[in-house]
Amino acid sequence: MAELFQTRNTGHTIGRVIVYGLLVLVCFYYLMPLFVMVTTSLKSLDEIRAGNLLSLPQDPNLDAWGKAWSSACTGVQCEGLAGFFWNSVSFVVPAVLISTLIGAVNGYVLTMWRFRGSDLLFGLLMIGCFIPFQVVLLPMARTLGAMGIANSTAGLVFVHVVYGLAFTTLFFRNYYVTIPDELVKAAKIDGAGFWLIFRRIILPLSAPIIVVSIIWQFTQVWNDFLFGVVFSSGERQPITVALNNLVNTSTGVKEYNVDMAAAIIAALPTLFVYVVAGKYFVRGLTAGAVKG
Amino acid sequence: MGALSIRDVRKSYQGTEILKGINLEIEKGELLILVGPSGCGKSTLLSMIAGLDTVTSGEIRIGDRVVNNLSPKDRDIAMVFQSYALYPSMTVRENISFGLEIRKVGKAEQQKIVERVAHTLQIGHLLDRKPSQLSGGQRQRVAMGRAIARDPSLFLFDEPLSNLDAKLRVEMRVEIKQLHQRMGTTIVYVTHDQIEAMTLGDKIAVMKAGEVQQFGTPQQIYDNPANLFVAGFMGSPSMNFIPARVEAMGSGHGVRLESGANTYVFPAVSANGKLKSWEGKEVVFGIRPEQITHKVESGLVGEHMATATMPISLTEPTGPDTLVLVPVNGREVTCRVHPAHARAPGENMDLMFDLSKAVYFDPASELRIA
Ligand SMILES: Nc1ncnc2c1ncn2[C@@H]1O[C@H](COP(=O)(O)OP(=O)(O)OP(=O)(O)O)[C@@H](O)[C@H]1O
Numbered sequence: 001m002a003e004l005f006q007t008r009n010t011g012h013t014i015g016r017v018i019v020y021g022l023l024v025l026v027c028f029y030y031l032m033p034l035f036v037m038v039t040t041s042l043k044s045l046d047e048i049r050a051g052n053l054l055s056l057p058q059d060p061n062l063d064a065w066g067k068a069w070s071s072a073c074t075g076v077q078c079e080g081l082a083g084f085f086w087n088s089v090s091f092v093v094p095a096v097l098i099s100t101l102i103g104a105v106n107g108y109v110l111t112m113w114r115f116r117g118s119d120l121l122f123g124l125l126m127i128g129c130f131i132p133f134q135v136v137l138l139p140m141a142r143t144l145g146a147m148g149i150a151n152s153t154a155g156l157v158f159v160h161v162v163y164g165l166a167f168t169t170l171f172f173r174n175y176y177v178t179i180p181d182e183l184v185k186a187a188k189i190d191g192a193g194f195w196l197i198f199r200r201i202i203l204p205l206s207a208p209i210i211v212v213s214i215i216w217q218f219t220q221v222w223n224d225f226l227f228g229v230v231f232s233s234g235e236r237q238p239i240t241v242a243l244n245n246l247v248n249t250s251t252g253v254k255e256y257n258v259d260m261a262a263a264i265i266a267a268l269p270t271l272f273v274y275v276v277a278g279k280y281f282v283r284g285l286t287a288g289a290v291k292g
Numbered sequence: 293m294g295a296l297s298i299r300d301v302r303k304s305y306q307g308t309e310i311l312k313g314i315n316l317e318i319e320k321g322e323l324l325i326l327v328g329p330s331g332c333g334k335s336t337l338l339s340m341i342a343g344l345d346t347v348t349s350g351e352i353r354i355g356d357r358v359v360n361n362l363s364p365k366d367r368d369i370a371m372v373f374q375s376y377a378l379y380p381s382m383t384v385r386e387n388i389s390f391g392l393e394i395r396k397v398g399k400a401e402q403q404k405i406v407e408r409v410a411h412t413l414q415i416g417h418l419l420d421r422k423p424s425q426l427s428g429g430q431r432q433r434v435a436m437g438r439a440i441a442r443d444p445s446l447f448l449f450d451e452p453l454s455n456l457d458a459k460l461r462v463e464m465r466v467e468i469k470q471l472h473q474r475m476g477t478t479i480v481y482v483t484h485d486q487i488e489a490m491t492l493g494d495k496i497a498v499m500k501a502g503e504v505q506q507f508g509t510p511q512q513i514y515d516n517p518a519n520l521f522v523a524g525f526m527g528s529p530s531m532n533f534i535p536a537r538v539e540a541m542g543s544g545h546g547v548r549l550e551s552g553a554n555t556y557v558f559p560a561v562s563a564n565g566k567l568k569s570w571e572g573k574e575v576v577f578g579i580r581p582e583q584i585t586h587k588v589e590s591g592l593v594g595e596h597m598a599t600a601t602m603p604i605s606l607t608e609p610t611g612p613d614t615l616v617l618v619p620v621n622g623r624e625v626t627c628r629v630h631p632a633h634a635r636a637p638g639e640n641m642d643l644m645f646d647l648s649k650a651v652y653f654d655p656a657s658e659l660r661i662a
Pocket residue numbers: 305310329330331332333334335336337484
């Protein structure tokens with residue numbers, strides 16, 4: 001008996017070692033580039049040219065960050081990323097909120113207010129998850145033109161809302177099927193209508209899945225490049241496009257420190273959202289039935 | 293005009309008929325039990341009374357209004373669900389007052405009602421808790437509180453006690469009965485527990501496969517079951533069904549029973565001559581366990597009492613009674629005898645059959661003959 005325990009424990013320990021070893025390795029693999037980026041962005045150009053990639057900066061300074069933010073050249077103009085950063089914020093925030101809200105309502109209807117063909121509709125919506133960006137570019141361009149919102153913030157919001165809907169609907173519908181429909185029945189008998197039930201009963205239960213939807217959508221929309229480059233131009237472009245321009249603008253020397261700082265600036269918001277809400281993300285993805 | 297009347301209500305889902313013409317009517321203040329095996333359509337019928345589902349055809353009236361096309365909120369009903377369906381994000385107080393708030397009852401009035409309901413159900417100390425912080429029995433009370441707060445003209449209960457443990461279930465059953473007597477409300481109560489049905493109901497509708505098999509008072513249903521299904525469903529342990537041949541016997545008829553080495557013909561005293569056309573054929577002879585007991589010497593013997601000596605194959609002591617199993621016509625028949633008189637398996641026992649309440653069924657149609 002004792003031996004049995006022994007062997008099981010040893011097996012257990014070896015397993016642990018392997019698991020943790022792998023995790024550390026993967027962590028290292030992912031964090032290495034970040035480390036190089038951060039240190040490089042804090043070095044001066046001379047130091048970069050002279051030193052090695054992995055060494056710590058001798059005289060850390062934020063000059064490169066300042067330049068990336070406000071004076072680096074992105075094509076013909078040299079005003080840094082600042083303007084583009086706020087461009088991104090200005091369409092990402094509404095796009096994320098609107099697509100999450102509509103996804104919630106869709107999920108609510110598809111689970112609690114089923115109608116003839118609602119399962120078919122859901123199935124069709126899911127196809128939207130598998131359509132590559134490239135496929136919708138042309139039709140979307142025509143649609144935006146017809147709606148008169150081509151090349152505008154509103155247009156970009158619209159594109160991202162439409163494209164994100166399939167995902168947000170999927171999230172909310174799969175979350176809401178775990179909520180017993182007797183809850184809605186009870187509320188109907190209490191006299192509540194469609195919106196009141198949604199607001200007072202369903203939404204208060206939705207925090208975990210709202211977080212999932214927001215993180216997902218924020219990451220998708222903020223990081224998007226293709227829609228940004230196609231459906232906006234000039235000074236309305238999102239930060240991802242500006243970053244690309246900044247890195248590709250060749251005026252003499254390649255300023256690696258500025259490039260790195262710019263790349264980090266472009267990535268910071270998604271990092272921030274994940275750090276703030278990440279634990280809810282995991283919780284929301286694994287959330288089971290709602291205990292009543 | 294009844295408090296609730298259901299006329300020829302049918303319901304189909306995608307061509308399958310789930311309810312096949314239900315007719316029921318109860319008076320104000322009555323408690324109607326819908327009882328039947330799982331899947332017979334009890335919840336479906338209740339949903340349609342509540343307005344959560346539409347009828348395919350037929351008519352439902354609450355009071356003097358046809359409610360077919362009214363939404364749940366306009367039907368003046370309240371419902372208690374099997375899972376209680378308390379709103380998880382609201383406190384007990386908010387759960388109870390939610391319906392009042394929607395109906396624009398004033399804040400002060402809401403407060404008063406919540407207090408009264410909490411007092412009635414003894415949940416005053418729970419008002420500020422969330423449902424997740426309550427025990428099963430407490431949730432059950434809150435769910436009832438939510439229902440009575442609005443003081444509707446009709447209450448609907450869908451198996452409200454089936455998630456409770458046995459002891460609590462008995463307690464709550466008594467409490468629901470008291471509540472019903474005190475408030476005099478009209479209630480439709482779904483259960484598949486025949487004891488709940490017998491103890492609570494003013495009227496019982498026994499359902500099977502989307503049809504009402506029998507509708508009547510508990511005693512009518514117990515004493516005069518309309519068919520084999522109802523007879524077997526109500527009562528625990530359930531009625532004995534013994535296939536037996538009808539034979540002429542004096543001026544009337546009797547049923548032939550074989551047990552061990554003995555053969556008896558018991559007079560069908562309760563049949564009133566209705567077995568005449570069955571002479572020589574087999575019927576199902578139905579007799580409840582409590583109508584077969586140990587032989588007592590004194591008084592009781594009359595035409596409707598028959599005695600027999602039968603070998604015991606098994607005994608099951610329940611405490612107040614001992615159930616004794618004896619073979620009759622190839623079936624194990626359950627008898628309910630006083631523990632002091634029960635004999636051991638393998639021995640013979642003198643038993644006395646009270647034939648005045650015996651019933652007879654057609655084995656093919658399963659309908660009652662007499
Ligand atoms: N929405 C629906 N679509 C198709 N069939 C349904 C639907 N709802 C119920 N049914 C069917 O109707 C029948 C009756 O269901 P119902 O829920 O009324 O049974 P019940 O008597 O309440 O059973 P239980 O005691 O298990 O609660 C079942 O066979 C069920 O499969």
